[in-house]
Amino acid sequence: MADPAKDTVCVPAALSGYQILCDPRLNKGTAFSDEERDRFGLHGLLPPNVATMDGQIARRLTALRSFSTDVERYSFLRDLQDTNETLFYGLLSNNVKELLPIVYTPTVGAGCRHFSQLFRRPRGVFLSLPHRAHIRQILANPHFDRTEVIVVTDGERILGLGDQGVGGMGIPIGKLALYTACGGIAPATALPIFLDVGTDNEYILKDPLYVGWRHSRVRGQEYDDFIEDFIAAVHERWPHVMLQWEDFAKSNATRLLERYRDRLCTFNDDIQGTAAVATGTLLSAINVTGVPLTEQRIAVFGAGSAGCGIAALIMAAMIDAGLPAREAARRFYLVDRDGLLLEGMPDIASFQRPFLQPRDAVASWQRSGDRIGLLDVIENAKPTALIGVSAQTNAFNETVVRAMAAHNKHPIIFPLSNPVSCAEADPADVERWSEGRAVIGTGSPFPPLMRGGESFSVDQTNNSYIFPGVGLGAVATQAARITDTMFMAAAKALAELSPAKRNPQANLLPPVTALRDVAISIAVAVGKQAVAEGLTSGVTADTVEAAVHAKMWTARYRPYRRAGAND
């Protein structure tokens, strides 16, 4: 049973009633009880009626629904988060299906674009390059004492929207909202960080309201030194913190992950989280298509951070399933701006190398031009699955989808790019062009499809199914590192939860309303894998589940007492 004394919040003696109302971590608004109003001098600062959290949620929901645009709803929710965090999470957790598309993709993309216009109150940490010498001092702020999870970006590749400068801070804020709502990470332990190294986005540089550092993006050694100083300071301040890299550009994402993955507990969500959700969803799709993993051929459109991460984890799963490594490598067709990635091509990045097709393997292919385009790949290699992570709107057009459908009874088609405006296809079109045979997953939410006269929800194949659980598992077990095998455990745990496992007509993924349960299952699987790899302290395989549950925070008002008071 919960110990009521431990569940009480201790309010620092120095804080006045007004300060408590202005602190988003402490504020309960009209829900402060009469005893608390006596104790903290809140009478008169609030209207007299004492509200319940349910009543407050109902009021906020009515207000939220009265707005005419999603950006207004986003702004309203961000305001609530910055004035009463507990209520924000109560509202979000009770209304995940309705509010996830606001705090996360697609609306968070607009939130990033309008960040400077919408900016009201501070949240998280802004570290700008001109203040490089003060990183330690900034992080030393006692407000950040309880930090356990960091999401950091430099804003250069925000969803498929490109360089958003300081507006990119909307992404760590949104990701951490899901960490709390879905992964049970206490909000006071979650810290969004923006590394401001400038921006090359001319439009926002000219915006008089821009709140970021008005400077072109700093690159090269100066950038690397700044990141190094940042990581050293983070490690010194919070030696056990878990740090998630988010929305870094292709030129930095893998490089930084490789540099730091053995120095602290860290992962890149776009590479590894996306890989796990794509692999888990593909494993689930096998229940529908009946084509075993070892017989799959995978076309990936967009051979960047996400594309290569996805290919690497699916390849590892194929090898696990018994396919020889050389054979597994030949099953991947990665298509980028210059067409299919081939041996001997110039400007190949190190992370693309494992997936180059040999020239002789394609020598006899019929092709429509000099380069081997996506359609050439589909017509010649006849992939069983097509995954889009290119941010190229409508790249999966009617010809592409019809070609996939011509070669497969049930083509797997995952347009994963975000937000909606960057998706490679609209699932309604994929459904129509494939005559209802495609197995579809999208990165952002889309309206349901009609199948057999019934509404069928589109599986949101987004790393939000993975990172809250990975983070929770890592933090609950105090894992020293996060490994690729932990992501494989996450992918397999997700596939185990697939409704299609029991009924091939059903969805590939559990609904977004089940994200908290998904996070628990993934956290337990990831935690056990961390234990098996000797990366944890103080837990065993038998105690992982209890550790995960013990770590989880829920949005409810706890009773308050003054520090030092013995009531």
Ligand SMILES: NC(=O)C1=CN([C@@H]2O[C@H](COP(=O)(O)OP(=O)(O)OC[C@H]3O[C@@H](n4cnc5c(N)ncnc54)[C@H](O)[C@@H]3O)[C@@H](O)[C@H]2O)C=CC1
């Ligand atoms: N559903 C999900 O959970 C996730 C979705 N994404 C989405 O995937 C997209 C890409 O993300 P990253 O891989 O991190 O970016 P990235 O910039 O590393 O990779 C994108 C790749 O697409 C290529 N590309 C651009 N135009 C192309 C064209 N016309 N034809 C073929 N290739 C083209 C680029 O050259 C690059 O290699 C973004 O829209 C992002 O929102 C990323 C992570 C998770």
Ligand SMILES: CC(=O)C(=O)O
């Ligand atoms: C979902 C995500 O991480 C992205 O689109 O970048």
Ligand SMILES: [Mg+2]
């Ligand atoms: Mg991302």
